[in-house]
Amino acid sequence: MKLTLFKRGGLCDASVYVGGKLVSFRREVQPDGKKADVALLNADGLTDIFIVKRHPLTFEGWLIRTALLWLFGIFGIFSPRLPKRFDRLEYRLTGDVKEDTTMVLSVESPRALQPDFAPVRVETDVPFTEENNRWFFDVKARKRKKGYKIFNMIFWLAAALSAVIAIFTLVK
Numbered sequence: 001m002k003l004t005l006f007k008r009g010g011l012c013d014a015s016v017y018v019g020g021k022l023v024s025f026r027r028e029v030q031p032d033g034k035k036a037d038v039a040l041l042n043a044d045g046l047t048d049i050f051i052v053k054r055h056p057l058t059f060e061g062w063l064i065r066t067a068l069l070w071l072f073g074i075f076g077i078f079s080p081r082l083p084k085r086f087d088r089l090e091y092r093l094t095g096d097v098k099e100d101t102t103m104v105l106s107v108e109s110p111r112a113l114q115p116d117f118a119p120v121r122v123e124t125d126v127p128f129t130e131e132n133n134r135w136f137f138d139v140k141a142r143k144r145k146k147g148y149k150i151f152n153m154i155f156w157l158a159a160a161l162s163a164v165i166a167i168f169t170l171v172k
Helices: 062-072 139-171
Strands: 002-008 015-018 026-029 035-040 045-053 087-097 102-108 120-124 128-137
Touching: 002 015, 045 102, 062 139, 087 102, 087 120, 120 128
Parallel strands: 002 102
Antiparallel strands: 002 035, 015 045, 026 035, 045 087, 087 128, 102 120
């Protein structure tokens, strides 16, 4: 099965799972000049395809990960910035695929969350059923971002306070 994925609108971190396994893609230039991610898979029979894009603060162990990145990034100066948008993509497709099946998935990010917006469009010659095709606002990520900002301020104050104490002990 050949799976071609067109991503538009900041979806570089979208993950694609086929049959429960993460798919690795390679970048190709299509005949019409567009860049696409292409994967050749050994899938046969009823196959489940799942596409998900989540905010980095919704993963397990987010607090330890952000604390380590904050420390190794020299108090958050060189740590990666978190996305400002708190939206999440979930898409699930089940189809009967064969070895010679070609499936083209076009994923598009909306500028604003709309209730009737379908982010994934599928072009294929096999019958399939879409179970989930939606963007939604991630409340958990927004709450954790507030906690991260508080964590960042507390550690900056602790670092500044320890620097002041170290300077005064060296001066005396």
